[in-house]
Amino acid sequence: MGEPSAGAGHALGVYLHVPFCARRCDYCAFATWAGLNHLSEAYIDACLTQLHRAYDEGLGPAATIFVGGGTPSQLPGSELARLLGAVHRQEGAEVTVECNPEDVTVGLLRTYAAAGVTRISLGVQSLAPHVLASLGRRHSPETVPRAVAAIGEVGFSSFSVDLIYGARGETDDDWVATLAGVLGLDPPPPHVSAYALQAEPGTTLWRDPDRHPDNDVQARRYEIADGVLDAAGLPWYEISNWSRPGHECRHNQNYWHEGEYLGVGCAAHSHLDGRRFWNIRTPERYLAAIAANHSAVAGEERLDSDQRLLESLELAVRTREGVDATALPDDEMLAGLVARDTSRAVLTLRGRLLANEVACRLQAPARIARDDAGRDCPDAVLPDGR
C-alpha cells in the first residue's frame, strides 16, 4: 500500500481510535458517532487489517499505545483486547485506555490489565451534577468514586482524571469542589488534565450562544486549577496537564516532541518519516476502503524543515521544558509572560493564559517570513491542549 514505513529505533506511538459513543455530548466535535456500536466487530477487524499492513511495511514496536475516541470503554473488553493483542510493543510500553466512569467495572478493567493496559484515562469532567447536565454528559458524580475504586482494586500503575471547566451554570465554588473531590478520591489520581470548554462549530453547544463559555471566567478557573493542583503535588508539565513526577503521559509527550506515531482507525492521524497523513473520517467509509483493499488514508502533507522547526517550537513552548531562550525575543511585549534563564524560556502562569499570543513571537525562519508579509497574530485564547 506504500503507507507507513516507521524507522526502527524511534520512540514510536500507536493511537487506536474508537469512534463509538452511547450519546453525543453537547460540546463534542470529535470523530465519534452514537448508534453505531453494532459495527464494533467489523471495525476492529478493519483496524487489525490496517495494523497488519503497517507491520508488513516495517513498522517497529510501540513505546506507547493510546486507545482514545469516542469511548473505548463502549467496546466489549474482549474486542479491545483483540485489538491490543495485535500491537507490537516494546518492553515497559505505556498502554492507556480512555474510559467513561459509567462503563467501568472491575471485570472490564481486569480484561484490560490482562491485555497489557497500564494506564486508565477517566472522563470525569465535573463532580457537579448540574455541570454534567449542562455539558450533556450521561454519568452522575456517584459513578466516579466507584470507577476510581475499581482502578485501584485492579492495580494499574497510573491513571488520569479528565476535567472540563467553564460550562454555563458552573460557579467558582463548583470548580473548587470538583478539584477537591477529585484530589480526595481513593486512590487519588496522580495525573489530571483540565481543558477549557470550547464552543466548536457544528456542536449543539455552538448553536446555543447563551451557553457559550466566558473567557474571563475560564482564565480564573485555570488559575484556580493550577493553584490547587500544584499545592497537591501535581505541578503542570503542559498547559492542560498536571501530574506527580513520573506520571506524565508519555504518549502525549511524544506528540509534543514531534515524535513518530501511527494512527489506526477512522479519522486517526499519523506522523512517520516526516510525512503527516490522516485516515478517512467516518467508520462506514473507513470499513469500505479497508474491505476493498484500498488505502485508509484521506490526505497527507510533508512539512519543510522550517515549518517543522516552527511547529516543534509551538508545541514545546506549551510544555514546562519550554524552548531555547533564543527562540523568543527578550522584549517588553513578553514581559511577565515568559520566565528565562540563560538557556530556556518557559511560560509563566499568565503566559499560559496567553500561550497563542506568545507562540506568535517564536523566532523560526518560516514564521519571521510570514510575519514580514503582514500576517497577524490571532487573538489570545485560553489554553486548551486538545
Ligand code: SF4
Ligand atoms: S463521551 Fe467523549 S467522545 Fe463521546 S460524545 Fe461525549 S465528549 Fe465526545
